[in-house]
Amino acid sequence: MGEVSRLLVDYGPAFGQALFLTWKLTVMSFVAGVLLGMAVTVLRLLPVPPLRFVLTGYVEIFRNIPGVVLLIFIVFALPDLDVVIDYEPSVILTLSLVCSAFTADYLRTGINTIPGGQIEAALSLGMRPMRIISAVVLPQAWRAVVQPMTSLLIALMLSTSLASQVPFPGRELTALVSKVATDSAAGMPAFAVAAALYVATGLLIAWAGATLERKVRILR
Amino acid sequence: MRVASASAAIVLLLLAAGVGFRFHAAGQLDARFWEFFAWPTTWSFLGRGLLGTLTSAAMAAVIALTLGLVLLAGRLTRLRLVRWPSIATIEFLRGTPTLLLIYVCFLVLPPAGIKLSTYWMLTLPVSLSTAAVVAEVYRAGVLAVPRGQAAAARSLGLTEVQVFFLVVFPQAVRYIVPALVAQLVIVVKDTTFGYVVTYGELMENAKVLIANYHALVPVYLVVAVLYCLVNYAISSASRRLGRPMH
Numbered sequence: 001m002g003e004v005s006r007l008l009v010d011y012g013p014a015f016g017q018a019l020f021l022t023w024k025l026t027v028m029s030f031v032a033g034v035l036l037g038m039a040v041t042v043l044r045l046l047p048v049p050p051l052r053f054v055l056t057g058y059v060e061i062f063r064n065i066p067g068v069v070l071l072i073f074i075v076f077a078l079p080d081l082d083v084v085i086d087y088e089p090s091v092i093l094t095l096s097l098v099c100s101a102f103t104a105d106y107l108r109t110g111i112n113t114i115p116g117g118q119i120e121a122a123l124s125l126g127m128r129p130m131r132i133i134s135a136v137v138l139p140q141a142w143r144a145v146v147q148p149m150t151s152l153l154i155a156l157m158l159s160t161s162l163a164s165q166v167p168f169p170g171r172e173l174t175a176l177v178s179k180v181a182t183d184s185a186a187g188m189p190a191f192a193v194a195a196a197l198y199v200a201t202g203l204l205i206a207w208a209g210a211t212l213e214r215k216v217r218i219l220r
Numbered sequence: 221m222r223v224a225s226a227s228a229a230i231v232l233l234l235l236a237a238g239v240g241f242r243f244h245a246a247g248q249l250d251a252r253f254w255e256f257f258a259w260p261t262t263w264s265f266l267g268r269g270l271l272g273t274l275t276s277a278a279m280a281a282v283i284a285l286t287l288g289l290v291l292l293a294g295r296l297t298r299l300r301l302v303r304w305p306s307i308a309t310i311e312f313l314r315g316t317p318t319l320l321l322i323y324v325c326f327l328v329l330p331p332a333g334i335k336l337s338t339y340w341m342l343t344l345p346v347s348l349s350t351a352a353v354v355a356e357v358y359r360a361g362v363l364a365v366p367r368g369q370a371a372a373a374r375s376l377g378l379t380e381v382q383v384f385f386l387v388v389f390p391q392a393v394r395y396i397v398p399a400l401v402a403q404l405v406i407v408v409k410d411t412t413f414g415y416v417v418t419y420g421e422l423m424e425n426a427k428v429l430i431a432n433y434h435a436l437v438p439v440y441l442v443v444a445v446l447y448c449l450v451n452y453a454i455s456s457a458s459r460r461l462g463r464p465m466h
Contacts, residue, residue, distance in 0.1 A: 047221055050229040064451035066409035069423065069444050077436040081246045154315075161317035165416075174320045178327060187328035191320065199315035 011180060011190070018176040019197050025160040025172060029092045030153055033099025040104040041111070041141075042133055055104075062101035067162050070094045075166050088170075091163045099156055106148045110141035113220070143216045150209025154202045173197060248437050256433055257442065269425030270446060276343045276411045276421060281404055283347035288354030293384075295359065313352035318410045321345035326417045338419040346410045350403060357399050361392030401458035405451045412447070422446060 008015070044055045062070075071094040074085060085093065114137060122132045164175035171179060173194040181187030243249050256262050294306030313321075325341040336344065365388050373387040374380075414421035426443040430436055 046224075048224050048228045050225055050232055054232055060452060061448055064405065064448045064455065065444055066412040066423075066447055068412045069440070069447055072423075073440045073444060077440045080437050081242050081248060083242075158315075158317040161319040164319065164323075174317055174323065177320060178323045181323065181327035185331065187324070187331070191324050191328055194320060195312060195316045198317065198320070199312055202315040203311070 006186070006189075008193070010184075010186070011176070014171070014176055015173075015193060015197070018171050018173045018194075019201075021163075021170050022157065022160050022172040022197075023201070025088075025091060025095065025163060026153070026157040029095030029099055029160075030156055032092065032096035033156070034103050034149075036096060036100035037103025037107060038138070040100060041107040042138075044104065044108070045111075045133060045137075059101045059104050062097045063105060065098075067094055067098055067159050068165055070097065071162050071165060087163075087166045087168050090166065091160070091168070094162065095156055095159055098159070099152065102152050103149070106145045106152070107138075107141050109148075110144035111137055113144045114140050115220075140218060143218050146209060146213040146216060150206060150213070153209070154205050157201055157205065158198065243437075252433075252435075254435075254438055256429075256435070257438070262429065265425055265429065266422065266442070266446070269420060269422035270450070272414065272419065272421040272425070273408065273411050273423075273450075276339065276346070276414065276419065277404070277407045280343050280346040280350060280407050280411070283343075284350035284354045284403075284407070285400075287347065287351035288358055291351060291355035292358040292362070295355065296362070296384075310352045310355050313349050314356065316349065318345055318349045319413055319416070321349060322413050322416055338414075338417045341417040342411060342414045342419045342421070346407060346413075349410070350407055353403060353406075354400065357396050357403065358389075358392065360399075361394075361396035362388055364395045365391045397461050398458045401454060401461055404458075405454050408447070408451055408454065 040055055040058065044052055046052075071090060074090045074094055075087065078085065118136055118140075119132060122136045127135070160172055161174035163172050164178060168175065177187070177190045177194045180190035291306055291310055294302050295310060297303055297306075322342065322345045325336055325345055329336065369391065370383050370388055373383040378386065411421055412423045415424040415427055418424060422443055426439050429439050433439070
């Protein structure tokens with residue numbers, strides 16, 4: 001315990017900033033990823049075969065590629081193609097692409113839980129296809145996928161540790177631990193503090209997700 | 221609708237052409253960036269990297285499946301002294317990034333006198349965090365087995381250990397095979413961090429190739445395709461295994 005308190009005296013503010021950066025990266029890539037994933041899902045519903053083919057490829061690629069391979073490609077290989085993206089946007093882009101592929105996948109499963117009769121009923125009421133998607137399909141699909149989306153958010157939060165692989169000016173939790181362990185002998189307490197912060201964040205997300213799930217789930 | 225399809229196809233082809241032109245304009249289509257892919261040495265080197273990835277992933281999977289069972293048993297027992305530490309271990313390993321655990325094995329343990337080989341610096345953290353997830357997957361399977369099964373087994377006079385290993389667990393496994401195989405995809409993805417500890421897996425070998433030929437784009441593209449193919453094969457297998465269960 002003495003080691004942890006000494007560490008917090010030396011690095012306390014740094015841990016605060018690192019935790020904040022971890023949260024910021026998580027929130028930004030989740031919001032971007034969810035919006036992108038929703039767009040992919042809707043476009044995949046359109047009866048346009050070439051678009052479907054390409055978007056299925058998109059989902060399979062970003063679901064299966066390891067995050068760090070994608071990040072390193074964006075940061076180190078894209079400049080060779082004269083595309084230069086700054087480090088922080090690169091991390092957020094990587095995480096949102098991966099998040100969008102999983103969102104599209106889960107949302108499609110959510111859509112499959114909606115009975116076909118509802119679509120027929122909406123059509124017979126004279127609703128247009130886009131209106132059916134936005135007013136009938138998507139709201140119910142979202143309510144069906146709260147649980148997998150919660151797990152996705154937790155996985156995304158843990159994946160922000162990827163940011164430690166690029167020379168980022170700010171440090172998130174994993175990068176901070178690696179710096180503390182390199183600079184001083186306080187590696188173990190630093191790891192313990194960072195792990196506690198990750199676990200606490202994860203439990204908080206899980207609790208929020210479970211509460212939301214209880215509120216919005218549809219019993220069929 | 222045919223008009224929409226045709227115009228979508230044209231837009232997508234233009235997009236692909238734009239990407240191709242970008243490659244050409246940046247000089248990335250030059251022969252010197254691609255010719256070494258015609259040499260067998262390149263492929264045998266990448267192949268060795270892939271083998272490194274797969275040996276680490278396979279070992280991690282075996283350890284995780286076993287340790288996951290231990291953690292599950294600890295979590296399901298009635299003894300609080302065993303149950304609470306098991307829950308804490310699961311939540312801790314599940315809630316910490318694998319990369320952070322790798323850094324601990326790489327940066328924190330050696331000064332403390334614990335020296336692991338690069339293989340174990342990668343495989344051990346991956347196994348531990350996977351084991352915790354696998355324990356939770358097992359638990360979901362166990363909870364899905366109808367309660368009457370355990371009750372019936374008990375009323376036949378089986379001991380608790382027999383009830384678990386002969387009746388409940390074999391049925392639980394059948395529910396969760398797809399989820400377990402899907403977890404293998406995450407294991408393969410996690411072994412990508414091998415380059416952090418300089419273990420010779422696919423990503424590390426890719427870095428060596430890049431240092432030799434200065435061909436970042438082609439090598440990373442080929443590596444990304446290899447990872448996608450391996451993981452796509454595993455995902456497809458898990459979907460096929462998943463089908464008869466539903």
